[in-house]
Amino acid sequence: MPTFVYMTRCDGCGQCVDICPSDIMHIDPVVRRAYNIEPNMCWECYSCVKACPHNAIDVRGYADFAPLGHSVRVKRDEEKGVIAWRIIFRNGEKDMNLLAPITTKPWGKHIPQLADAPAPSQEMRDGELLYNEPKYIRFDDGGLHTLEAAGLQLKVGVYE
C-alpha cells in the first residue's frame, strides 16, 4: 500500500490529507473517505497515522519486500507529551510496547515571540552574533569563535 484506511473507521475528516508531506492521502469523491492515491510515493513516515483521530489508517509493509501479517501501531498524545508504539511480529512471537516522550514542556508554550524581544543594537547587526548569542552558545561569558582567537588561519592548497 503502504498506508491504507479502514472503511468502517474513517469519517472523512481530512486530517491525514492536511498533514501528508507527500500529498498522497486524498478523500475519495465517491465513498467520501480517505485513501492513499500513490503508494509508491509513500515513505511510511506515519505522519497521517499519528494524525488520524479515529485510528483509521494503518500500514502494510511494501509489497516488494515485506510479507503480510505484521503490525506496527502508534498513538501520539500531545497533551501528555508521549508517544506509544506496539510492534507485533508476523509470527506473533514478539509483541513489544514502547513508550517515549515527545516534549518536556507544555506544547509550544516555551518558544519565544521574537517580535517581543528587545531590538538588537547596531553593533549586533554589524557583528556575527545571532539571537541570544553569545550566551546561548556556551552559557558562560565566552564570546563567539573567531579564527584569530583560536590562532588559526585559512590557507589555499593541499593540507596535511
Add this chain to the structure above:
Amino acid sequence: MGYKTVVEDGIDILVCGAGLGGTGAAFEARYWGKDKKIVIAEKANIDRSGAVAQGLYAINCYMGTRFGENNPEDHVRYARIDLMGMVREDLLFDMARHVDSTVHQFEEWGLPLMRNPKTGAYQREGRWQIMIHGESYKPIVAEAAKKSADMVFNRVCVTHLLMDESKENRVAGAVGFNVRTGNYHVFKSKTVVVAAGGASNIFKPRSVGEGAGRVWYAPWSSGSAYGLMIGAGAKMTQMENRIVLARFKDGYGPVGAYFLHLKTYTQNGMGEEYESKWFPALEKMVGKRYLDVEASHLSHRPIPTCLRNHAFINEVNAGRGPIHMVTMEAFQDPHLEEIGWHNFLGMTVGQAVLWAATDVDPKYENPELTTSEPYVMGSHATGCGAWCSGPEDLSPPEYFWGYNRMTTVEGLFGAGDAVGGTPHAFSSGSFTEGRLAAKAACKYIDDGKAEGIRVSDEQINRRKEEVYKPMEHYKLYRNEITAGSVNPNYINPRQGLDRLQKLMDEYCGGVTVSYMTNEKLLHIGLKKLKLLEEDLEKIAAENIHELLRAWELKHRHLTSEAVMHHTLFRKETRWPGYYYRGDAMKVDDENWHVLTVSRRDPKTGEYSMEKAPCYHLIEDKQETAEAA
C-alpha cells in the same frame, strides 16, 4: 485554466521550503527584522514536512563547547577529512560556532534531549551526535517558525524564482501553485531564502513497484532547492559529490546509533572482518593520509564514509556478501535493545515494519546491510549545493561577496541542503544556516540593496502559462486515445521519473552499475538528459496532484543535469564508494584539489564550469614551524 492569481506583495523575506533550514530562517528573521514582512511558502504542511517529517533520534551536529567537548575547528577538520578535503571550511566553521546555541534553544522549547547521568552533559551517540527523543522535532521547530512568520502558505509548490527587471541577476520573489485549490501564487519579495531540501529519486532506487517510495532520503525531497537556484542562474558547487548510504537492507534504517552507541560492528557473509582488507589497495587510489588507521585511532579521526562504502561494495562484488550488522551481542542488554528499536520508531518506522514483517529479531539474528542508491544533498555526509558567500570575518576574498549564505544571485540566500560545500550540518546545522541566512537577508535589505525591484506582469503571466502547461497539454491530447496512459504526444510524471532514474543510474554511476561511470557514458547521459528535457516540455498532468509531480520532476531534471556536468568536469575519483570515474580511478590532488563551480545560463541552458580554490584551516603553530 480557471485558476485565480493570488498576489502577495511587499514581502521582505520569502522562505521557500520550511524544513529545518526554512524554519530556522523564518524564526531568526523576526529578531533582525521586527518590522519586516516574513512569509513562508511550503509545498506540504510545515508541521510535518521535509526530511525530518517522521522525526529524528539524534542531533548529528553538536559541538558541546559548553561542556568542554569540542571546538568549531575540530568539526571542520572532521568534515574535511570525511569529504576527502573538498569542503568550504569558512562556512563549516561558521555553522559550527553557532550550532550549539541552536541546540540549547531546542532544549528550552521542549525537545527531549537525553543526558549522561554521570557528567550532566548531553548523552553522546558519537563525538558529534547527541541522542534525543525526536519524534516531534519537526512540529516543535515549525511552532517556532509559525510564531515568527507573518503568513504561512502551506501546500504551495514553488516552481520558479522571480527575477528583478531593473537590475540584472537580482531576485524579486517566487511563483508557484497551491496543490489544493490550484491557484497561482505570486510572491513579490525583496529577498528569498531557498531551503527546499535535497534530492532523492534521481537515481533508480533499489526498491521496485509499490516500494519505490522507500528511499533513504524522503521521496518528497525533489531537488527543488537546486532546481530553483539553477533555473535562476545561481552558481552551484560540488554537485558531483552525491552520497551513497550504508544502511539496514530494504528499510534503510539508520546505523549511526548502532555503530556509535550500541557498539555493533559489521562482518561479511563468512563472519569475517572485511573492511581493513580493502585499505591497502584503496591507499593506492587515494593516498595514505585518509587510511592511516593508526593515526585515526590516536586522533579519533574517522576513516572517510565513502572509503568504508568502497570496502563494503567491493566485498559484496567479490561474492562475500551479505554484509551483516552484528546486533546479537548488544541486543542481549534490554536497555540497548530498546534503544535500537526506538531509533527506528523515532526516524525510520519502515525499518521496524520490515523486521516485524519478516520476523527478524536482531537479538537472535544479525540483520543485513546494503548500500543505497545515490542521493544529492548538501547537509549530510555530502556537500552539493549553491556557491554561497561566507561570513565577513572568516572568508577569503574568493568566498566573500558581502552577505553570509547569499548565492551568486543578489538577494537569493540558501540554507541546509541548498548550500554547497557544507556537509555534516545535519538538522541542527541546517536550522543554524537558516538563522544565518535570515540575519544576512535583513542586513541586505537594511543596506538598501533591494531598492527599486521591478517585476512586470509579463513575467508573471509568462510563468503562469508555463506552470499550468502540463495540464493544458493533457487536455489537448487526452482524447486522441481511448484510455490508458500510453499517448504519442506526452508522457506523464511517473513515466518521466522512470526515464530520469534509469538514465542517471546507467550513465552517472547508480546502483546497477556499481556506482561506475566514465567520460563516454557521461556524454551519452547528457545527450539523453537533453532529449528528456524536450519531452518534459510535453509532460502531461491529469490533475493538480500530477502537476505537483510534474514540477518536482522538472526540478529533479535540472539537478541531474548539474550532477552529470560536474561528474564529467572533475576528472578523478575523489570519493571512491560514492562513485567511480572508471577512466580516472585515482585521487589527483595536483589538478583537482579544488572546488568545482558550475553555472547554467538561464537563457541558453548552456553550462560553464570552473575551478575554485580550496582553503584549509591551518594551525598557526604549524605555520610558524614551517616558516622556521
